[in-house]
Structure formats: C-alpha cells, structure tokens
Amino acid sequence: MPTRLSLTWNESMEVGNAIIDSDHKETVALLVEAADADDAELPALFARFAEHLRDHLAREEELMLAFGFPPYPVHFNEHERVRRELDGIEERLARGNLALARGYLTEVVPDWFINHKNTMDSATAAWIRRQGG
Numbered sequence: 498m499p500t501r502l503s504l505t506w507n508e509s510m511e512v513g514n515a516i517i518d519s520d521h522k523e524t525v526a527l528l529v530e531a532a533d534a535d536d537a538e539l540p541a542l543f544a545r546f547a548e549h550l551r552d553h554l555a556r557e558e559e560l561m562l563a564f565g566f567p568p569y570p571v572h573f574n575e576h577e578r579v580r581r582e583l584d585g586i587e588e589r590l591a592r593g594n595l596a597l598a599r600g601y602l603t604e605v606v607p608d609w610f611i612n613h614k615n616t617m618d619s620a621t622a623a624w625i626r627r628q629g630g
C-alpha cells in the first residue's frame with residue numbers, strides 16, 4: 498500500500514535563489530506524487546521524479562560554475578553520489594522492486610533533500626548572492 502509522504506513546500510524552505518528555489522519546489526511536488534503513487538503508477542512517476550532531479554542537480558552545477566563557487570567539487574561529488582544511488586534504484590525498480598523504490602522515496606530522499614538544501618544548496622545560493630547574482 499502506498500504511504501502518504503508528509504512533505505509540503507513552504508516559503509521557509511527557500512534558499513534565496515530563484516532558479517534553485519523553483520527546482521526545489523518542483524522536487525517536493527514530484528517526490529510527493531511518486532511516493533504516494535500506487536504500484537501501477539510508481540514506475541512512471543519515479544522516472545519523472547528522477548528525470549527532474551537529474552536536471553535540478555545539473556542546473557545547480559551550471560550555476561556553481563558560472564559564479565565560481567569555490568567548494569564546487571564537494572557539492573558536485575555529493576550530486577554524483579546521488580546520481581549513482583538513483584541509477585541503482587532505477588535498475589532495481591526496472592526489475593520489479595517496487596518496495597525498494599518506495600522506501601527510497603519515503604525514507605531516504607526527504608531527509609537527504611532537507612539536509613542538502615540547508616547545507617550545500619544554501620551555501621551555493623549565498624555565494625551567488627555575494628557575487629551579485
């Protein structure tokens with residue numbers, strides 16, 4: 498049975514960069530949709546969430562490079578770790594492991610997202626603001 502994921506976007510979650518905040522708002526929306534999906538809908542909604550997350554991470558990397566964010570490698574390496582994790586879950590979901598994908602969406606991603614947003618993404622947004630971006 499699908500579990501209800503209690504995560505909702507609100508303005509206190511903003512990091513102060515319009516591009517990043519817009520992506521984060523979409524991340525929360527797509528995450529909740531995928532986490533709450535029934536078994537029939539889960540593969541397609543997981544794919545939609547994963548595609549968005551890859552674009553979201555790539556957009557942050559473009560911003561970091563454009564504004565010369567000094568700890569770029571640290572933030573990039575964490576994104577790489579998440580991309581590898583996502584690849585692994587997708588492979589197992591494709592082989593029918595719905596429970597793993599559901600557990601990832603409800604138990605792993607929400608905590609990671611909040612923590613990552615509050616640390617690396619906030620630091621990135623603050624740096625961009627200091628550069629006048």
Ligand SMILES: [Fe+2]
Nearest residue numbers: 553557614618
């Ligand atoms: Fe982010």
Ligand SMILES: [Fe+2]
Nearest residue numbers: 557613617618
């Ligand atoms: Fe990030």
